[in-house]
Amino acid sequence: MTDSARVALLDVRTVAPYRRQLLLTPLLVMAIMVNRPEVLVPGLILLCASNTAGYPFMVSDRADLETLYAVLPLTRRSLLLGHYLWALAIFTATAGIGTPAALILARWQHISFSGHTVATIVSLSWAAFALAVAIQFPLFVRFGYTRVGMLATTLPITLVALAATRLHLHFTPDTTVIALVAAGGAALLMASVAVTTAVDPHRPRTAATAPAAAATT
């Protein structure tokens, strides 16, 4: 197992004690969107997954996990990549549960869902998720969750909602567009990793970690 995978696993354990409150929001979203299966996956991704992805940062601020990270045999790069790996896992789990749920609801309500529609929904959701994480993570690392948590979590949702309403997204993209959207999401995340790595040396310091010297590998 790589160090980044270990960090992703540590993130799972970090948020595990809060699983009840984290599961409440998706259940509410599913209840509200039970009659709109076509927006279930984007709703779950934007309202739940993108917030959950940032949860380890919140717990880290609260419990001084930056000190734990500084003590563990772990490079900062592995740590940051691990947080992104955790985010990818959250997206995969949410899409993996939300998509079949949307299909079941659509079938139950006699709404026709083609494979193309599913691909469109998932790729758009992926792009929205990638945008959310790409904005949130550098802000969390640079300023700390406590200072920018609300802004960082609501800004991406606002941007996506504005884009959806202003651009009147009632089109049926072809396969190329879907692939481009998916690739665009991946590119956003990679750019975000680069930004997060660049701002990491300027992160706020706790009493125990200020200001850290870079560890070599």
Add this chain to the structure above:
Amino acid sequence: MDPEHAFAFRGVHATVGRFRLRDVSFSLPQGYVMGFVGANGAGKTTSIRCLLGMQRIDRGEIEVLGHRVPTPVALRQDVGVVLDHSYLVGEWRLTEVERAVEPFYDRWDTARYHDLLADFGLDPRARVKDLSRGMAVKLMITIALSHRARLLVFDEPTSGLDPVARDELSAILGDFLTDERHSILFSTHITSDLERIGDYLTLVHDGRIVATGTKDEVLDGYRIVRGGPDDFADVVGVPLIGLRRTGVAAEALVATEDAGLLGDRVVIERPSLEEIAVHIGSPAPGRARAKEYS
């Protein structure tokens, strides 16, 4: 690089806000315990953070287990850290603490973790947030000892422990030191702990090292001088460290070689470590000269 040293500071300068470490030099041979003594704000925690690579240094160099800081990340496998506060998720149970940190350590010893929890009277089902400060320190010590570190770094570990727990800790550290490659840096203001387990002592005050050497060298390096309230009024050329005057008496710490210069009008005694720490940490006039014993 000196592989015989557990760690070595050489001319280290560091700045944290308005506080500065200045020309800090001291070292510990492998296989020994060093007590790191100083008042609050003297520079103990800053020095330890420099040692752990958590604090950037302005000048000088620090070496840990034969590697210059910043050390390779893999070296953290060999360094156990107990700080003066918990840095774990409060909602974790102690079993979950192990599951969280164990994947990062190559030599994690599950049996030892659970044995130490039992020895310290910690319930594996307890949550971190429900532990008292002393119990939290015991947990951090348990983690540090469970990954088979070669160097343990303790920042005020005993400040939250009751005397029985401090005694237990001394016994556990004694076991740890049966391996001659194991070493401990132990910062504390409870000097009685160091009287028992310290081999070396380093005294720090106002960001400077005041004395460093074996325990006997440091203790032999000072004398407590006591006299009447006016007995030190005309003393010239002898630094009186932490001079205290009352209406009927005066007391100060002096370098052993200076004690004879005060003549027979004062009483000269060998100080305890606590007396040395108190006088050196005192804001009263009289500065200590740095003493380094080879």
